[in-house]
Amino acid sequence: MxxxxxxxxxxxxxxxxxxxxxxxxxxxxxxxxxxxxxxxxxxxxxxxxxxxxxxxxxxxxxxxxxxxGAIYFEPGRTAQVDPQKLKQAVRPDGTVDNHKLQAILESELGRDFPLDDPRLIQHKGSTQQLALLGLQPAA
Structure with missing residues:
Protein backbone atom coordinates (compact mmCIF):
# COMPACT_ATOMS: atom_id res chain seq x y z
CA MET A 1 0.00 0.00 0.00
CA GLY A 69 18.59 37.12 -18.04
CA ALA A 70 18.18 33.77 -19.78
CA ILE A 71 14.85 34.83 -21.28
CA TYR A 72 16.52 37.44 -23.50
CA PHE A 73 18.07 36.84 -26.91
CA GLU A 74 21.86 36.94 -26.98
CA PRO A 75 23.22 40.45 -27.53
CA GLY A 76 23.88 41.18 -31.16
CA ARG A 77 21.83 38.20 -32.31
CA THR A 78 18.39 38.60 -33.81
CA ALA A 79 15.98 36.34 -35.57
CA GLN A 80 16.01 38.45 -38.73
CA VAL A 81 17.72 37.96 -42.06
CA ASP A 82 18.71 40.74 -44.44
CA PRO A 83 16.27 40.78 -47.40
CA GLN A 84 19.21 41.17 -49.81
CA LYS A 85 20.48 37.76 -48.74
CA LEU A 86 17.01 36.25 -49.17
CA LYS A 87 16.91 37.43 -52.80
CA GLN A 88 19.24 34.55 -53.66
CA ALA A 89 16.45 32.07 -52.87
CA VAL A 90 13.91 33.73 -55.19
CA ARG A 91 13.78 32.40 -58.73
CA PRO A 92 13.33 34.75 -61.72
CA ASP A 93 9.66 33.75 -61.99
CA GLY A 94 9.02 34.90 -58.39
CA THR A 95 8.78 31.47 -56.74
CA VAL A 96 10.95 30.52 -53.80
CA ASP A 97 13.54 27.75 -53.93
CA ASN A 98 13.04 26.03 -50.55
CA HIS A 99 16.45 24.35 -50.59
CA LYS A 100 18.30 27.63 -51.12
CA LEU A 101 16.10 29.35 -48.54
CA GLN A 102 16.80 26.61 -46.02
CA ALA A 103 20.56 26.92 -46.63
CA ILE A 104 20.42 30.71 -46.18
CA LEU A 105 18.42 30.44 -42.95
CA GLU A 106 20.76 27.80 -41.55
CA SER A 107 23.85 29.86 -42.32
CA GLU A 108 22.40 33.16 -41.05
CA LEU A 109 20.45 31.98 -37.99
CA GLY A 110 22.35 28.84 -37.11
CA ARG A 111 19.13 26.84 -36.80
CA ASP A 112 17.61 24.08 -38.87
CA PHE A 113 14.24 24.83 -40.49
CA PRO A 114 12.52 21.85 -42.12
CA LEU A 115 11.10 23.65 -45.17
CA ASP A 116 10.40 20.34 -46.91
CA ASP A 117 7.98 19.27 -44.17
CA PRO A 118 4.55 18.46 -45.67
CA ARG A 119 2.84 20.21 -42.72
CA LEU A 120 4.46 23.53 -43.68
CA ILE A 121 1.87 26.16 -44.55
CA GLN A 122 3.07 28.63 -47.15
CA HIS A 123 1.42 31.99 -47.69
CA LYS A 124 1.64 34.05 -50.82
CA GLY A 125 3.33 37.43 -50.51
CA SER A 126 1.83 40.72 -51.58
CA THR A 127 3.01 42.87 -54.47
CA GLN A 128 4.29 45.41 -51.94
CA GLN A 129 6.57 42.79 -50.40
CA LEU A 130 7.88 41.87 -53.83
CA ALA A 131 8.47 45.53 -54.67
CA LEU A 132 10.51 45.94 -51.48
CA LEU A 133 12.75 43.12 -52.69
CA GLY A 134 13.01 44.67 -56.14
CA LEU A 135 11.10 41.85 -57.85
CA GLN A 136 8.36 42.00 -60.44
CA PRO A 137 5.19 40.00 -59.68
CA ALA A 138 4.67 37.08 -62.07
CA ALA A 139 1.14 35.90 -62.69
Missing amino acids: RAPFRLIGGILVASLLTQVTACGSIFYPDRRGQIDGKIDPAIAALDAVGLLFYIIPGLIAFAVDFAT
Whole structure:
Protein backbone atom coordinates (compact mmCIF):
# COMPACT_ATOMS: atom_id res chain seq x y z
CA MET A 1 0.00 0.00 0.00
CA ARG A 2 2.89 2.38 0.70
CA ALA A 3 4.57 1.74 -2.68
CA PRO A 4 1.85 3.41 -4.81
CA PHE A 5 1.86 6.48 -2.53
CA ARG A 6 5.64 6.75 -2.78
CA LEU A 7 5.48 6.37 -6.55
CA ILE A 8 2.81 9.05 -6.86
CA GLY A 9 4.72 11.30 -4.46
CA GLY A 10 7.94 10.81 -6.41
CA ILE A 11 6.22 11.67 -9.70
CA LEU A 12 4.64 14.75 -8.12
CA VAL A 13 7.97 15.96 -6.70
CA ALA A 14 9.72 15.36 -10.04
CA SER A 15 7.06 17.28 -11.95
CA LEU A 16 7.20 20.19 -9.50
CA LEU A 17 10.99 20.33 -9.71
CA THR A 18 10.87 20.46 -13.50
CA GLN A 19 8.38 23.32 -13.28
CA VAL A 20 10.45 25.27 -10.77
CA THR A 21 13.52 25.24 -12.97
CA ALA A 22 13.26 27.89 -15.65
CA CYS A 23 13.29 26.90 -19.32
CA GLY A 24 15.72 29.61 -20.42
CA SER A 25 18.22 28.61 -17.76
CA ILE A 26 18.04 24.99 -18.87
CA PHE A 27 18.10 25.44 -22.66
CA TYR A 28 20.44 28.45 -22.87
CA PRO A 29 22.77 28.57 -19.86
CA ASP A 30 25.15 30.80 -21.83
CA ARG A 31 22.52 33.58 -21.84
CA ARG A 32 22.61 33.99 -18.06
CA GLY A 33 23.90 37.31 -16.76
CA GLN A 34 22.16 39.58 -19.26
CA ILE A 35 20.36 42.64 -17.97
CA ASP A 36 17.99 43.39 -20.82
CA GLY A 37 17.30 42.77 -24.47
CA LYS A 38 14.64 41.31 -26.72
CA ILE A 39 12.60 38.56 -25.09
CA ASP A 40 12.85 35.16 -26.75
CA PRO A 41 9.22 34.19 -27.48
CA ALA A 42 9.99 30.46 -27.40
CA ILE A 43 11.33 30.64 -23.85
CA ALA A 44 8.46 32.89 -22.76
CA ALA A 45 5.96 30.39 -24.19
CA LEU A 46 7.64 27.48 -22.43
CA ASP A 47 7.59 29.38 -19.15
CA ALA A 48 3.91 30.18 -19.76
CA VAL A 49 3.15 26.47 -20.07
CA GLY A 50 4.19 26.23 -16.42
CA LEU A 51 1.44 28.73 -15.62
CA LEU A 52 -1.13 26.41 -17.17
CA PHE A 53 -0.28 23.56 -14.84
CA TYR A 54 0.74 25.28 -11.62
CA ILE A 55 0.61 29.02 -10.98
CA ILE A 56 3.41 29.24 -8.42
CA PRO A 57 6.04 27.18 -10.33
CA GLY A 58 5.16 29.04 -13.54
CA LEU A 59 5.70 32.39 -11.85
CA ILE A 60 8.94 31.12 -10.36
CA ALA A 61 10.11 30.01 -13.85
CA PHE A 62 9.43 33.51 -15.22
CA ALA A 63 11.12 35.12 -12.21
CA VAL A 64 14.23 32.95 -12.54
CA ASP A 65 14.52 33.57 -16.29
CA PHE A 66 14.11 37.33 -15.89
CA ALA A 67 16.45 37.47 -12.89
CA THR A 68 19.18 35.49 -14.64
CA GLY A 69 18.59 37.12 -18.04
CA ALA A 70 18.18 33.77 -19.78
CA ILE A 71 14.85 34.83 -21.28
CA TYR A 72 16.52 37.44 -23.50
CA PHE A 73 18.07 36.84 -26.91
CA GLU A 74 21.86 36.94 -26.98
CA PRO A 75 23.22 40.45 -27.53
CA GLY A 76 23.88 41.18 -31.16
CA ARG A 77 21.83 38.20 -32.31
CA THR A 78 18.39 38.60 -33.81
CA ALA A 79 15.98 36.34 -35.57
CA GLN A 80 16.01 38.45 -38.73
CA VAL A 81 17.72 37.96 -42.06
CA ASP A 82 18.71 40.74 -44.44
CA PRO A 83 16.27 40.78 -47.40
CA GLN A 84 19.21 41.17 -49.81
CA LYS A 85 20.48 37.76 -48.74
CA LEU A 86 17.01 36.25 -49.17
CA LYS A 87 16.91 37.43 -52.80
CA GLN A 88 19.24 34.55 -53.66
CA ALA A 89 16.45 32.07 -52.87
CA VAL A 90 13.91 33.73 -55.19
CA ARG A 91 13.78 32.40 -58.73
CA PRO A 92 13.33 34.75 -61.72
CA ASP A 93 9.66 33.75 -61.99
CA GLY A 94 9.02 34.90 -58.39
CA THR A 95 8.78 31.47 -56.74
CA VAL A 96 10.95 30.52 -53.80
CA ASP A 97 13.54 27.75 -53.93
CA ASN A 98 13.04 26.03 -50.55
CA HIS A 99 16.45 24.35 -50.59
CA LYS A 100 18.30 27.63 -51.12
CA LEU A 101 16.10 29.35 -48.54
CA GLN A 102 16.80 26.61 -46.02
CA ALA A 103 20.56 26.92 -46.63
CA ILE A 104 20.42 30.71 -46.18
CA LEU A 105 18.42 30.44 -42.95
CA GLU A 106 20.76 27.80 -41.55
CA SER A 107 23.85 29.86 -42.32
CA GLU A 108 22.40 33.16 -41.05
CA LEU A 109 20.45 31.98 -37.99
CA GLY A 110 22.35 28.84 -37.11
CA ARG A 111 19.13 26.84 -36.80
CA ASP A 112 17.61 24.08 -38.87
CA PHE A 113 14.24 24.83 -40.49
CA PRO A 114 12.52 21.85 -42.12
CA LEU A 115 11.10 23.65 -45.17
CA ASP A 116 10.40 20.34 -46.91
CA ASP A 117 7.98 19.27 -44.17
CA PRO A 118 4.55 18.46 -45.67
CA ARG A 119 2.84 20.21 -42.72
CA LEU A 120 4.46 23.53 -43.68
CA ILE A 121 1.87 26.16 -44.55
CA GLN A 122 3.07 28.63 -47.15
CA HIS A 123 1.42 31.99 -47.69
CA LYS A 124 1.64 34.05 -50.82
CA GLY A 125 3.33 37.43 -50.51
CA SER A 126 1.83 40.72 -51.58
CA THR A 127 3.01 42.87 -54.47
CA GLN A 128 4.29 45.41 -51.94
CA GLN A 129 6.57 42.79 -50.40
CA LEU A 130 7.88 41.87 -53.83
CA ALA A 131 8.47 45.53 -54.67
CA LEU A 132 10.51 45.94 -51.48
CA LEU A 133 12.75 43.12 -52.69
CA GLY A 134 13.01 44.67 -56.14
CA LEU A 135 11.10 41.85 -57.85
CA GLN A 136 8.36 42.00 -60.44
CA PRO A 137 5.19 40.00 -59.68
CA ALA A 138 4.67 37.08 -62.07
CA ALA A 139 1.14 35.90 -62.69
